[in-house]
Amino acid sequence: MRYAMAIDTRKCVGCGDCVVACQVENNVPIGYCRDWVVESMAGTYPKLEIEIRSERCNHCDNAPCVRCCPTGASHIVEGGIVLVTHQKCIGCGACIQSCPYDARYSHPDGYVDKCTFCNHRIAEGKDPACVSVCPTKCMYFGDLDDPNSPVSKALQDRRYKTLAPEAGTHPQIYYLL
Amino acid sequence: MKTRREFIKISALGLGGVAALSSISPLTRGASAIEKLLGLNRNKPRIVKRVPSYCEVCFWKCALWADVDDSGRVVNLTGNADDPHCNGRLCPRGTGGIGMLYDEDRLKKPLIRVNGENGQTFREASWEEALDLVANKLKEIADKYGPESIALFNHGSPGHHLGHLLKALGSDNIAAPSYAQCRGPREVGFEFTFGTGVGSPEPTDIRDTRCLVLIGSHIGENMHNGQVQEMSDAIDRGATIITVDPRFSTAASKSKYWLPIKPATDIALLLAWINVLITEELYDKDFVEKYTTGFDKLKSYIRPFTPEWAYGITTLEPDLIRKTAREMGSAAPAVIVHPGRHVTWYGDDTQRARAVAILNALLGNWGRRGGFYFKEAKPLPEYPTPEYPKPSWSWKDVTNDKYPAARLSVSNALIDASIHSEDKPARIKAWLVAGTNLPLTIPQKDTLEKAFQDIEFLMVLDTMPMEITGYADVVLPECTYLERDDDIRNEPHRELNIAVRLAAMEPMYDTKPGWWVARELGLRLGLEKYFPWKEYREVIEWQLSQIGTSVDEMQRLGVKKFEGRKTPLYAETPEDYQFKTPSGKIELYSEQLESMGFDAIPRFTQHPEPPEGYYRLIYGRAPMHTFSRTANNPYLVDLMKENSVWVNPRVAALWGLKNGQYVWLKNQDGVVSHFPTKVRITERIRWDSVYIVHGFGHHDKKLSRAYGRGANDTELITRVSVDPLMGGTGMRGNFVTFVTENPGKEVVS
Numbered sequence: 001m002r003y004a005m006a007i008d009t010r011k012c013v014g015c016g017d018c019v020v021a022c023q024v025e026n027n028v029p030i031g032y033c034r035d036w037v038v039e040s041m042a043g044t045y046p047k048l049e050i051e052i053r054s055e056r057c058n059h060c061d062n063a064p065c066v067r068c069c070p071t072g073a074s075h076i077v078e079g080g081i082v083l084v085t086h087q088k089c090i091g092c093g094a095c096i097q098s099c100p101y102d103a104r105y106s107h108p109d110g111y112v113d114k115c116t117f118c119n120h121r122i123a124e125g126k127d128p129a130c131v132s133v134c135p136t137k138c139m140y141f142g143d144l145d146d147p148n149s150p151v152s153k154a155l156q157d158r159r160y161k162t163l164a165p166e167a168g169t170h171p172q173i174y175y176l177l
Numbered sequence: 178m179k180t181r182r183e184f185i186k187i188s189a190l191g192l193g194g195v196a197a198l199s200s201i202s203p204l205t206r207g208a209s210a211i212e213k214l215l216g217l218n219r220n221k222p223r224i225v226k227r228v229p230s231y232c233e234v235c236f237w238k239c240a241l242w243a244d245v246d247d248s249g250r251v252v253n254l255t256g257n258a259d260d261p262h263c264n265g266r267l268c269p270r271g272t273g274g275i276g277m278l279y280d281e282d283r284l285k286k287p288l289i290r291v292n293g294e295n296g297q298t299f300r301e302a303s304w305e306e307a308l309d310l311v312a313n314k315l316k317e318i319a320d321k322y323g324p325e326s327i328a329l330f331n332h333g334s335p336g337h338h339l340g341h342l343l344k345a346l347g348s349d350n351i352a353a354p355s356y357a358q359c360r361g362p363r364e365v366g367f368e369f370t371f372g373t374g375v376g377s378p379e380p381t382d383i384r385d386t387r388c389l390v391l392i393g394s395h396i397g398e399n400m401h402n403g404q405v406q407e408m409s410d411a412i413d414r415g416a417t418i419i420t421v422d423p424r425f426s427t428a429a430s431k432s433k434y435w436l437p438i439k440p441a442t443d444i445a446l447l448l449a450w451i452n453v454l455i456t457e458e459l460y461d462k463d464f465v466e467k468y469t470t471g472f473d474k475l476k477s478y479i480r481p482f483t484p485e486w487a488y489g490i491t492t493l494e495p496d497l498i499r500k501t502a503r504e505m506g507s508a509a510p511a512v513i514v515h516p517g518r519h520v521t522w523y524g525d526d527t528q529r530a531r532a533v534a535i536l537n538a539l540l541g542n543w544g545r546r547g548g549f550y551f552k553e554a555k556p557l558p559e560y561p562t563p564e565y566p567k568p569s570w571s572w573k574d575v576t577n578d579k580y581p582a583a584r585l586s587v588s589n590a591l592i593d594a595s596i597h598s599e600d601k602p603a604r605i606k607a608w609l610v611a612g613t614n615l616p617l618t619i620p621q622k623d624t625l626e627k628a629f630q631d632i633e634f635l636m637v638l639d640t641m642p643m644e645i646t647g648y649a650d651v652v653l654p655e656c657t658y659l660e661r662d663d664d665i666r667n668e669p670h671r672e673l674n675i676a677v678r679l680a681a682m683e684p685m686y687d688t689k690p691g692w693w694v695a696r697e698l699g700l701r702l703g704l705e706k707y708f709p710w711k712e713y714r715e716v717i718e719w720q721l722s723q724i725g726t727s728v729d730e731m732q733r734l735g736v737k738k739f740e741g742r743k744t745p746l747y748a749e750t751p752e753d754y755q756f757k758t759p760s761g762k763i764e765l766y767s768e769q770l771e772s773m774g775f776d777a778i779p780r781f782t783q784h785p786e787p788p789e790g791y792y793r794l795i796y797g798r799a800p801m802h803t804f805s806r807t808a809n810n811p812y813l814v815d816l817m818k819e820n821s822v823w824v825n826p827r828v829a830a831l832w833g834l835k836n837g838q839y840v841w842l843k844n845q846d847g848v849v850s851h852f853p854t855k856v857r858i859t860e861r862i863r864w865d866s867v868y869i870v871h872g873f874g875h876h877d878k879k880l881s882r883a884y885g886r887g888a889n890d891t892e893l894i895t896r897v898s899v900d901p902l903m904g905g906t907g908m909r910g911n912f913v914t915f916v917t918e919n920p921g922k923e924v925v926s
Contacts, residue, residue: 010412010431011409011412011413011431013397013398013405013427013431013800014397014427014800015268015269015397015400015405015800015801016269016800016801016816016817017266017267017268017269017272017800019269019815019816020269020272020273020801020812020813020815020816021272023812023815024252024253024254024272024273024275024812025253027221030811030812030815031815033815041859041860041861043860044860045425045437045825045860045861045862045863045864046425046435046437048425048430048435048860048861049430050425050427050430050861052427052430120221132255132265132266133255133256133266133267133272134266135263135266135267135268135400135402135405135406135409136397136405136406136408136409137266137406137409137410138409
């Protein structure tokens with residue numbers, strides 16, 4: 001089992017609904033976020049291209065945040081989801097520094113927090129909140145080991161990329177181009 | 178000069194509600210007051226029930242479920258999967274709707290304007306006192322000047338309740354800025370052509386289209402939920418998108434063709450497209466033959482308007498104009514030239530909408546899959562109340578002499594009728610305002626200010642201390658949509674459907690629903706026969722019983738779909754189809770308009786250009802905000818707290834502007850924005866224009882998160898080109914320049 005997400009940059013309009021849905025679902029304090037939207041532009045007027053991406057923890061196969069965690073708070077569970085046990089976290093911030101994606105933040109309650117792929121929702125057979133809410137249906141989630149999962153199907157049909165592959169982290173968020 | 182009605186910025190001395198809340202420490206282990214209100218107790222809430230409602234953060238009215246926890250608080254909102262408006266997916270504003278519910282800056286108690294030693298201020302009042310005062314004032318004014326002298330400006334659900342009250346009192350002077358400041362011209366333009374307006378939601382069959390043409394319509398930045406979803410479906414299906422915009426909008430970035438048009442020249446492009454469709458015989462000949470009149474006149478009229486002619490006006494390459502016209506022709510009839518929504522741009526907007534309508538007619542997409550479908554609503558009987566008294570004069574009497582084709586009340590005409598002149602007393606003497614923040618909506622602030630000084634009474638019903646409340650004599654705090662029962666939604670769509678809004682929790686603070694306010698005022702004004710119920714639930718229950726359902730069932734469903742459409746979704750028996758125009762056909766050449774003294778076929782006219790050193794002010798939407806009403810919502814502020822001014826790099830270099838620098842904007846009439854806005858240097862905007870998102874730059878301090886954030890486009894719109902047909906206020910003819918040094922204004926850090 002390998003959970004992953006594919007995000008269609010051709011459909012995302014950058015509305016930020018994924019961000020609000022995550023904040024509400026996961027009680028992320030106002031002013032913080034577990035996912036965010038990036039817009040990159042190339043060219044000069046009027047020959048322009050924009051890529052809009054919803055970003056979050058990449059739940060890397062080779063996760064530097066897990067390797068550098070001194071207490072074992074950062075760990076990987078079944079399906080490859082990277083989690084932080086809040087009670088074990090001492091808030092040292094080493095993981096924040098090690099993450100090439102800036103996917104972690106210091107929660108005001110003193111621990112480090114990040115995307116969990118909404119594993120509490122997965123357990124109920126639901127998609128992560130961001131995937132469920134997206135008005136453009138640009139996100140596909142599921143098990144890469146299942147060829148019929150939405151994410152597997154999305155990756156079969158389209159060209160895609162990952163972010164910062166040179167970091168060697170084997171990220172599991174795929175961007176459809 | 179002493180003004181009769183000062184703008185009141187501060188709430189009042191000794192406001193109980195506010196004091197109690199501000200006693201919460203702003204930062205307790207990172208949990209701000211707002212977070213406490215939001216109930217972020219770090220524990221997963223125990224959901225005990227879900228209540229059906231539909232959203233009121235914008236006008237799309239997506240049906241939703243409100244999850245309520247064991248303490249009776251709404252903790253989560255999700256889209257209703259059966260709802261054709263949202264298909265189970267709310268937009269960021271809908272998802273963030275609980276930020277509106279728990280906004281600590283909400284209006285909490287009725288407020289009454291009082292004249293104190295140090296100027297005017299508000300004092301808190303009981304509902305009893307506030308309602309008595311409003312009723313007495315309305316009665317006094319109705320007795321003295323007639324009930325018609327009372328006008329209502331409204332947007333959204335509360336407007337219907339107060340509208341009922343006003344009609345019962347004997348006035349139909351009811352206007353919504355959504356007509357003359359937004360979509361009116363397209364309604365009128367389509368009525369003159371197809372005999373029917375467009376309405377909301379637009380019956381554009383985007384999900385099945387092969388070619389979607391957007392002219393200044395920025396779907397994706399305007400978050401009209403169902404439409405954004407369908408555009409995404411169309412992208413999935415490989416539809417061709419053609420976007421015409423001086424700005425590289427999000428939609429433009431999803432398009433196969435982006436036409437970076439010179440602003441204010443859209444009609445030239447539309448005429449050139451019509452020219453190509455006709456000269457290259459790409460139009461639907463059968464359709465045109467069967468359903469339209471005036472084709473020959475159009476054909477001879479359009480001859481000179483070639484792509485080469487349009488090139489000199491629009492700056493768009495003739496080849497690109499031809500290519501895109503051919504794309505439309507080859508996709509027809511599964512092609513949509515979108516009518517747009519906010520279309521009050523240059524004053525010839527009804528005629529531009531006519532050109533859009535003619536183009537659609539030539540493509541034969543009316544009533545066709547992938548074009549425009551035929552929408553239909555579930556008929557819903559009104560709760561029986563006596564007939565309204567007939568007003569002795571109506572909005573038409575102060576509107577149609579100036580704007581003969583206005584089919585709905587024009588807000589600016591009612592505002593004009595509220596201002597006295599030396600030879601003419603004002604006909605409107607009192608305003609009720611519900612759910613619309615006029616100072617950030619109506620252009621030409623000076624005119625609005627004059628009206629504020631001339632009217633004798635102003636009551637505002639709102640959930641937030643929007644700027645309009647600062648001008649009110651009485652402010653009535655409405656509870657939010659999540660705290661009240663409301664009208665059944667039965668908007669036309671592909672399938673007949675209804676949605677209910679039931680109160681998900683008790684109103685917070687001392688707030689009340691709009692229906693309750695209308696009824697209480699009605700009882701005080703002797704209009705009890707118009708309110709033969711105590712709770713609005715009785716009205717909803719009666720209406721539902723008439724269509725074979727019940728509150729009980731709707732509590733379970735939220736949205737109910739019905740069989741039995743009377744009309745087909747697409748034109749199945751096209752021979753019989755009659756359009757509701759005088760000729761019964763689509764009028765490519767409008768004899769109606771000709772007889773009224775207007776152009777029978779749209780004509781391109783030149784509009785003013787920016788003076789040296791000035792740039793056309795273009796405004797638009799961001800997907801996470803609605804008008805000016807969400808600028809204080811904590812979740813949405815988190816996504817976007819202020820607007821920025823988009824500046825082309827060449828212009829920025831000329832002015833020495835740096836990315837992120839704050840500048841004030843000054844318009845051609847010397848008006849400087851209240852607050853500065855951040856420079857965003859980007860290739861996405863032309864060098865002759867700048868762009869800002871509408872709805873920011875609030876100047877009411879009671880909006881703690883929105884106050885002073887960004888520039889307010891509305892205050893910079895001092896020149897308006899009024900549409901002579903229907904009174905729409907064209908607002909894109911204003912030009913701004915940059916002020917880099919503080920012109921002596923307050924800056925909010």
